[in-house]
Amino acid sequence: MDHFLGIDFGTSGVRAIAINCDRKIIDMTRADYDIRDCQTWQFALQDVISQLSLEIRQNIKSIAIDGTSATVVLCDRNGTVMKPPMIYSDICAAELLDQVNQIAPPQHIVCSATSSFAKLIAIAQDIKPATETDQKLYLLHQADYLGYLLHGNLGISDYHNALKLGYDPILLTYPDWLQNWAAQNPAVTLPKVLAPSTPVGMIQPEIAHKLDLPKDCMIVAGTTDSNAAFLASVGCAAPAIGTAVTSLGSTMVLKVLSDRPINDSRYGIYSHRFEHPQHGCLWLVGGASNVGGAVLRQFFSDQQLSELCDRINPEIPSPLDYYPLPKTGDRFPINDPHLTPRLEPRPNDPAEFLHGLLESMARIEAQGYALLRDLGASPVQQLYTAGGGANNPVWTKIRNRNLQIPMAKSSQMEAAYGAALLALN
Numbered sequence: 001m002d003h004f005l006g007i008d009f010g011t012s013g014v015r016a017i018a019i020n021c022d023r024k025i026i027d028m029t030r031a032d033y034d035i036r037d038c039q040t041w042q043f044a045l046q047d048v049i050s051q052l053s054l055e056i057r058q059n060i061k062s063i064a065i066d067g068t069s070a071t072v073v074l075c076d077r078n079g080t081v082m083k084p085p086m087i088y089s090d091i092c093a094a095e096l097l098d099q100v101n102q103i104a105p106p107q108h109i110v111c112s113a114t115s116s117f118a119k120l121i122a123i124a125q126d127i128k129p130a131t132e133t134d135q136k137l138y139l140l141h142q143a144d145y146l147g148y149l150l151h152g153n154l155g156i157s158d159y160h161n162a163l164k165l166g167y168d169p170i171l172l173t174y175p176d177w178l179q180n181w182a183a184q185n186p187a188v189t190l191p192k193v194l195a196p197s198t199p200v201g202m203i204q205p206e207i208a209h210k211l212d213l214p215k216d217c218m219i220v221a222g223t224t225d226s227n228a229a230f231l232a233s234v235g236c237a238a239p240a241i242g243t244a245v246t247s248l249g250s251t252m253v254l255k256v257l258s259d260r261p262i263n264d265s266r267y268g269i270y271s272h273r274f275e276h277p278q279h280g281c282l283w284l285v286g287g288a289s290n291v292g293g294a295v296l297r298q299f300f301s302d303q304q305l306s307e308l309c310d311r312i313n314p315e316i317p318s319p320l321d322y323y324p325l326p327k328t329g330d331r332f333p334i335n336d337p338h339l340t341p342r343l344e345p346r347p348n349d350p351a352e353f354l355h356g357l358l359e360s361m362a363r364i365e366a367q368g369y370a371l372l373r374d375l376g377a378s379p380v381q382q383l384y385t386a387g388g389g390a391n392n393p394v395w396t397k398i399r400n401r402n403l404q405i406p407m408a409k410s411s412q413m414e415a416a417y418g419a420a421l422l423a424l425n
């Protein structure tokens, strides 16, 4: 029986889900890791695979990996990581953003302090010009680097991860402005870009041996965590236009399947290409906010979260109006690297405080979907939820009251299932 493995690298953890040809989950494993330490990426990757039963591992036909978007790492030609990764919410200095604005077209989506291209400009600042080919350096996204660890082909990405680097998902090429920049900065090689789910290469023999994987196990091009979450929630490759998914993990990411791309760097709005079996090329229009579960973890353990939620009446709106960020800066619907968290006034009752946090994040989610609609995204017909926050019925009721959008039960709430569907395809 053939099995297909999806591996999700989120902010706070790694999940692997093995499915069979009927898309049924046959096993799921988890591992902790530190998103800022690439060595833990490698350990966690091997850990979540090794935890699978021997029978499953020996029948894995293909593997797909999703990672956090705009998390980038610089490697040399041997795949050695040259410096700690810059993660998706890291902000580049204002003077570097000025450089980005001089290179990219006005209001391009890379004209954001958190874009992968802004991080490339930051990294390129202290790279000596390459005199020999062996000094070539490679900019990789998190999913690209993890895929390299398995297939051994350096410099391969996908058009979801490469979007915030500046890759054009309509023309399926790097735009001239970026190719010109790369020609003037030969020390850094941009990754080759494939469609998600495209076969990249077979697993390296020594890795196959170490992990008891088949010698012909194929590693396919991956995606980003919230695109994988979209696929997981709808559970197929043919969702209706107007299907929306909120990925409620450490962050909050909104996506609406639309018939046209909408991009607006003022608000941190961008569109991922989505190949639909019936409609052809569609677009996942959305944005990623830094509000989400990470800020809840700053104040409450999962146990406290559960106990305090039992004391909240979700039908009564909280009067508290927060902007609950884990640190300064947001990307969407307010794209402002200097936006400070608003977490006052702090009530004495922790249940009241939690109610205010959940209600405020639900209001921001509703503002986000209203902004997407106002800027031309297809109207939302039904809304799924993925990620850890999807497990919270009180939050779901609060969100339902603020959103006024028909909410559907997700097929699967783990992004790793979406990655497994890519491996199956």
Ligand SMILES: Nc1ncnc2c1ncn2[C@@H]1O[C@H](COP(=O)(O)OP(=O)(O)O)[C@@H](O)[C@H]1O
Pocket (backbone or CB within 6 Å): 009, 010, 011, 012, 013, 248, 249, 250, 251, 292, 293, 294, 295, 296, 297, 302, 305, 386, 387, 388, 389, 391, 392, 395
């Ligand atoms: N029942 C819950 N209610 C609210 N938030 C939750 C709940 N369970 C988990 N979370 C939050 O979800 C996040 C983890 O979800 P996950 O999808 O694994 O996120 P990520 O991959 O982005 O780290 C944590 O920040 C945690 O606070």
Ligand SMILES: O=C(CO)[C@H](O)[C@H](O)COP(=O)(O)O
Pocket (backbone or CB within 6 Å): 010, 011, 067, 068, 069, 070, 088, 160, 224, 225, 226, 227, 249, 251, 252, 253, 287, 288, 289
């Ligand atoms: O918030 C994030 C981490 O979970 C990422 O930014 C998220 O992946 C959103 O980016 P994209 O829409 O490109 O997937």
